[in-house]
Amino acid sequence: MSLQSRYVLGMRVDATSYSDACERVLSWAGEEEFGYVCVSTVHMAMEAYDDPDYRRIVNGASLVTPDGVPLVWALRLLGVPHATRVYGPELTPVLCRRAAAEGVPVGFYGGSQEALDAMIRNLRARNPELQIAYSYSPPFRSLGQRERDQIVHAINASGARVLFVGLGCPKQERWMAEHQGRVRAVMLGVGAAFDFLAGSKKQAPAWLQRAGLEWAFRLTTEPRRLWRRYLYHNPRFVALFAAQLASSGLDD
Numbered sequence: 001m002s003l004q005s006r007y008v009l010g011m012r013v014d015a016t017s018y019s020d021a022c023e024r025v026l027s028w029a030g031e032e033e034f035g036y037v038c039v040s041t042v043h044m045a046m047e048a049y050d051d052p053d054y055r056r057i058v059n060g061a062s063l064v065t066p067d068g069v070p071l072v073w074a075l076r077l078l079g080v081p082h083a084t085r086v087y088g089p090e091l092t093p094v095l096c097r098r099a100a101a102e103g104v105p106v107g108f109y110g111g112s113q114e115a116l117d118a119m120i121r122n123l124r125a126r127n128p129e130l131q132i133a134y135s136y137s138p139p140f141r142s143l144g145q146r147e148r149d150q151i152v153h154a155i156n157a158s159g160a161r162v163l164f165v166g167l168g169c170p171k172q173e174r175w176m177a178e179h180q181g182r183v184r185a186v187m188l189g190v191g192a193a194f195d196f197l198a199g200s201k202k203q204a205p206a207w208l209q210r211a212g213l214e215w216a217f218r219l220t221t222e223p224r225r226l227w228r229r230y231l232y233h234n235p236r237f238v239a240l241f242a243a244q245l246a247s248s249g250l251d252d
Contacts, residue, residue: 005064006078009240011048012059013040013066015080018091021065022098028062028186029104029161035062036176036187039088042068046233047170049240054170057177062186065091069212074241078248087209088190089197092164095188096123099162100130107134107160107185109151110167111194118198134158138167156184163187166194 004015016024021037028035038044038061048055058064065086066072075083099106108116116137124130134155143151155163163185165172172189179187195201202221203209 004080006075006080008071008074008078009045009049009237009244010055011040011045012061012064013071013075014064015075015083016063016065016086017084018086018094021063021086021091022095024063025095025162025186025188026098026102026104032184033062034180034184034186036173036180036189037061037063037065038173038176038189039065039067039086039091039191040071041169041191042070042237043229043233044169044173045071046237051170054173057173060177061173067191069209069214070237073212077245088188089193089203091188092190092193092197093123093126095162096130097127100127103131104162105131105133105158105160107132107155107158107163108194109134109136109138109155109163109165110172111137111198112200113137115194115198115200118200119194122197122199133160134163152179152182160185164193165189166191168192 003020005012006015007013025037027033038058040058044058048058065088066075066083067085067087069085072083072085096106098104108120110116111119116135120132120135124132136151136154138151161184163183165176165187167175167189168191169189172191176187176189192201196203203214
């Protein structure tokens, strides 16, 4: 399946869609091509811009979806007019619905136990036939090698073939890259999707999301945790991407 991609500040972004992403993930799961999927935001683009090692991790993913609306706009400005958003909190239930229909077992790694339990209840209510083979809320601390090995063994023994990872950026992408080749499942780093689907955090209204202002809504709800992500990274992204566009125009 062909796919158009562009590099935004050096980070690859793929012009996929919900349908295309689901087809790819379930195909990889069926063929045991166990890689990982990143859902990319401005925050991820700036982390990748600042850290070459992290940029290599994202660019090494099997698929990098444009989760953030500004990255959809960036794709369009870079010559992909049909680019659409593939948002982690929406991709997760869509993929679960497809997995339920096709009998593909899924798993969940990350988040608090409370959020994990609530999300699973909500997903099962929507998809009674969904096979949830694995779920685990890891402790909020560094894990020893024995603990990490036990987690890998438990995931593989469960039979899950799609694993949703909710550790937040950039931790979840590093975790997926570290476990590629060990975890026998297609891994998707879906960020705050666990909290949104659990109902423990509110999502921005649809009109704010379409306007690319979801960041402003999230900043008002969690200012102490998110101020640096948005007030530092967002202006830098705008300036640096404008420079990239100007440079590509000169090259043309």
